[in-house]
Amino acid sequence: MNRTELIAEIRRKKSFLCVGLDPDMNKIPACLQQEEDVIFAFNKAIIDATLDYAVAYKPNLAFYEAYGLKGMMSLKKTIDYLRRFNVFTIADAKRGDIGNTSLKYAQAYLDPAGDFNFNAITVAPYMGEDSVKPFLQVPDKFVVLLALTSNPGARDFQNLEITGGAEGTSLEKHLYEQVLRTSTTWGDADNMMYVVGATRAEFLSDVRRIVPNHFLLVPGVGAQGGSLEEVCRYGLTDDIGLLINASRSILYAGKDTDFAEAARAEAARMQQQMQAYVR
Amino acid sequence: MNRTELIAEIRRKKSFLCVGLDPDMNKIPACLQQEEDVIFAFNKAIIDATLDYAVAYKPNLAFYEAYGLKGMMSLKKTIDYLRRFNVFTIADAKRGDIGNTSLKYAQAYLDPAGDFNFNAITVAPYMGEDSVKPFLQVPDKFVVLLALTSNPGARDFQNLEITGGAEGTSLEKHLYEQVLRTSTTWGDADNMMYVVGATRAEFLSDVRRIVPNHFLLVPGVGAQGGSLEEVCRYGLTDDIGLLINASRSILYAGKDTDFAEAARAEAARMQQQMQAYVR
Numbered sequence: 244m245n246r247t248e249l250i251a252e253i254r255r256k257k258s259f260l261c262v263g264l265d266p267d268m269n270k271i272p273a274c275l276q277q278e279e280d281v282i283f284a285f286n287k288a289i290i291d292a293t294l295d296y297a298v299a300y301k302p303n304l305a306f307y308e309a310y311g312l313k314g315m316m317s318l319k320k321t322i323d324y325l326r327r328f329n330v331f332t333i334a335d336a337k338r339g340d341i342g343n344t345s346l347k348y349a350q351a352y353l354d355p356a357g358d359f360n361f362n363a364i365t366v367a368p369y370m371g372e373d374s375v376k377p378f379l380q381v382p383d384k385f386v387v388l389l390a391l392t393s394n395p396g397a398r399d400f401q402n403l404e405i406t407g408g409a410e411g412t413s414l415e416k417h418l419y420e421q422v423l424r425t426s427t428t429w430g431d432a433d434n435m436m437y438v439v440g441a442t443r444a445e446f447l448s449d450v451r452r453i454v455p456n457h458f459l460l461v462p463g464v465g466a467q468g469g470s471l472e473e474v475c476r477y478g479l480t481d482d483i484g485l486l487i488n489a490s491r492s493i494l495y496a497g498k499d500t501d502f503a504e505a506a507r508a509e510a511a512r513m514q515q516q517m518q519a520y521v522r
Numbered sequence: 523m524n525r526t527e528l529i530a531e532i533r534r535k536k537s538f539l540c541v542g543l544d545p546d547m548n549k550i551p552a553c554l555q556q557e558e559d560v561i562f563a564f565n566k567a568i569i570d571a572t573l574d575y576a577v578a579y580k581p582n583l584a585f586y587e588a589y590g591l592k593g594m595m596s597l598k599k600t601i602d603y604l605r606r607f608n609v610f611t612i613a614d615a616k617r618g619d620i621g622n623t624s625l626k627y628a629q630a631y632l633d634p635a636g637d638f639n640f641n642a643i644t645v646a647p648y649m650g651e652d653s654v655k656p657f658l659q660v661p662d663k664f665v666v667l668l669a670l671t672s673n674p675g676a677r678d679f680q681n682l683e684i685t686g687g688a689e690g691t692s693l694e695k696h697l698y699e700q701v702l703r704t705s706t707t708w709g710d711a712d713n714m715m716y717v718v719g720a721t722r723a724e725f726l727s728d729v730r731r732i733v734p735n736h737f738l739l740v741p742g743v744g745a746q747g748g749s750l751e752e753v754c755r756y757g758l759t760d761d762i763g764l765l766i767n768a769s770r771s772i773l774y775a776g777k778d779t780d781f782a783e784a785a786r787a788e789a790a791r792m793q794q795q796m797q798a799y800v801r
Contacts, residue, residue, distance in 0.1 A: 265623070303619070303623055303626075305619055305623045305624070305626035305627045306623070306626055308626070308627065308630035309627070309629040309630045309636075310630075311630070311636055311637025311638065312591070312594055312595060312598060312637055314630075315591055315594050319590070319591060335619075337617065337619055337646070338584070338616065339616060339646060340582070340584055340614075340616055341671070341672070341673040341675075342673065342675075344544070344582055345584070347582075347584035347585050347587070347588040348584045348588070350588040351584065351587035351588045351589075351590070351593075352587075357588075357590055358590025358591055359590065367616070367618065367646045367648050368648060368678075368679060369646050369647060369648045369668055369671075369679060369680065370616075370668070370671050370673055370675050370676060370680075371673070371674070371675020371677065371678030371679055371680070372675040372678055373673050373674050373675040374673065374675050389648055389649070392620070392648075392649050393620070394620040394621065394649055394650070394652050395650070395651070395652050396621075396649050396650025396651040396652040396653050397649060397650055398650065399647075399650030399651055399704055400647060400648060400650055400697065400700065400701065400704075401648065401649075401650070403686070403697065403700065404684060404685050404686035405682045405683060405684050405685070405697075406683050406684070406685045407682070414682075418679065418682065418684075418697065421679065421682065422679065425678055425679075
């Protein structure tokens with residue numbers, strides 16, 4: 244799914260909702276705990292329940308790797324199932340390594356011939372250009388680069404003020420802005436997106452000054468307290484340009500046999516808020 | 523294996539060599555390509571050949587994830603095999619996510635009850651404190667935090683000069699130094715190490731000013747051109763305090779049936795250079 248197709252799907256569903264598939268065995272309802280593959284059974288039920296209201300799905304790989312080889316099997320079944328539908332799939336992996344190693348990660352999660360054929364992967368920027376570019380070499384796929392995250396620790400480094408770099412070029416004020424600025428030379432809006440947390444919506448206007456057209460993947464609306472209205476005020480573009488991620492607020496909306504119904508209701512509620520912004 | 527045990531093993535073997543287990547199907551000798559599990563067969567031969575000269579082994583997870591579920595099976599067999607010996611094991615994963623998600627990664631790679639029970643994991647610092655601390659909660663395990671990496675892209679952000687932070691506390695000059703400074707409050711030399719590339723040995727004296735006692739995991743000696751002598755001049759401590767990683771220069775020292783012998787010879791060559799520094 245490329246950018247044009249994603250935008251078309253957003254307009255068709257009047258939704259820019261991304262469902263974070265972060266299955267936690269301790270939170271999956273008891274009624275599923277006897278399934279042979281509990282995680283996949285849960286994911287499948289969540290996908291079926293939310294498909295009318297969501298355009299993207301984002302499994303966070305930690306929740307699969309935590310269960311070892313069995314968890315990775317569940318991830319494979321999940322991505323295979325997602326690929327039956329016209330949805331945008333994001334491997335929330337936050338990878339990044341030296342060039343030849345990042346190429347291996349690209350092969351792992353973006354390569355159509357591999358076990359996990361996602362549309363996009365989240366990447367951490369700390370190691371710079373050669374750690375990100377190998378992902379951009381896979382045709383028709385996206386890097387979603389961490390810029391400003393929604394967690395408390397984001398303040399430790401992302402918000403540091405910077406004054407000088409190795410090359411003496413003009414600089415942005417904060418590290419996360421410099422990450423945006425520098426990375427715009429590595430790819431474009433057709434193969435890059437950025438993670439920008441909703442818990443700091445006021446920063447979105449600074450983000451839009453640097454990347455006016457890129458899609459932003461926005462966590463933190465819902466469980467972490469961010470506001471959809473604020474995010475849209477500062478982040479919306481003519482092409483929408485936003486994917487709002489919700490994980491726990493949808494996955495665990497219900498606690499028992501009603502979990503899928505409750506997830507559907509919560510996804511519908513978010514879609515209804517979003518439709519006013521989809522023109 | 524804790525810090526004291528690691529130091530004892532370094533003194534016994536007169537070596538602080540870490541072998542990077544980065545198996546690349548395109549480079550593994552033809553004589554192994556008929557094995558049922560090519561990657562594990564290669565790793566096992568390399569481990570057997572280098573065990574006299576190495577104190578640590580570091581599989582980079584990208585090289586396993588690239589081969590999907592099959593690759594993860596090879597990783598499991600590799601860590602299970604490594605745990606038969608008294609060696610320090612590092613999951614080179616460069617993970618890091620919001621707190622509850624990092625906890626899942628810790629569960630995946632450090633938990634003694636999990637499939638992959640490593641002594642240590644490499645972590646990327648961009649998301650700050652709550653992305654790193656969950657790893658430090660696993661008893662007797664280590665975080666190896668990225669500080670200054672050996673790749674060209676390290677210059678993009680790690681060497682940026684900084685002037686101000688959210689809390690107005692005193693700051694180091696460069697981002698990588700600030701990562702070192704800030705993270706010293708999260709753990710100590712008994713549960714943290716740092717990645718500092720050998721290709722920039724002159725920076726090691728700045729690193730040692732901030733973290734005088736922590737172990738440094740140093741890539742870049744060998745294939746990437748760093749000098750062991752330079753690294754020791756600036757980085758060595760009374761407890762040695764260094765793990766020098768070599769991957770390609772050992773793994774692919776030979777190209778055919780002599781590959782294990784050639785790997786052993788290269789590991790022995792490095793150990794012989796190292797023994798002068800082990801007091």
